[in-house]
Amino acid sequence: MPTVNFIDAHGATRTVDAPAGSTVMEIAVKHDVPGVVGECGGACACATCHVYVDDAWVEAVGAPADMEKDMLDFAFDVREHSRLSCQIIVRPELDGLIVHTPVRQG
Structure with missing residues (x-):
């Protein structure tokens, strides 16, 4: 089973x-x-699951869809690799994925 690391x-x-x-x-x-x-x-109707994908995992996770990009406007401290974690589907190739949580949610 894959694992996800939350920092x-x-x-x-x-x-x-x-x-x-x-x-x-x-x-x-x-x-x-x-x-x-x-x-x-x-x-994908709020931004309270906002995370930052670790640099090493950005390519494997992929880019956000337009709807997710629009919803990120409501997140706190959006950065280059911000994603809504509800839109990241766990796949075997994401085993060991690292995401960072923000100081606070929107």
Whole structure:
């Protein structure tokens, strides 16, 4: 089973198992990862699951769709590799994925 590594704004890391086909947001919420709220439940209708994809994983994760880019306008401290974790689907090739959580959500 793939794993996802969540690194918070203070540098603490939490590694969780992430079944393929789930989203990074679903996994974070299920495991009470601090910094990921997911208020809309994964409908890409808020920005409370905002994360920063680690530089080493940007290409493997892929680019956000236009709808996600628009929704990121509502996120706090958007950066070059900002993504909504509800839009990142876990695949076997993402085993070991590293995402960073922002200081706060919108």
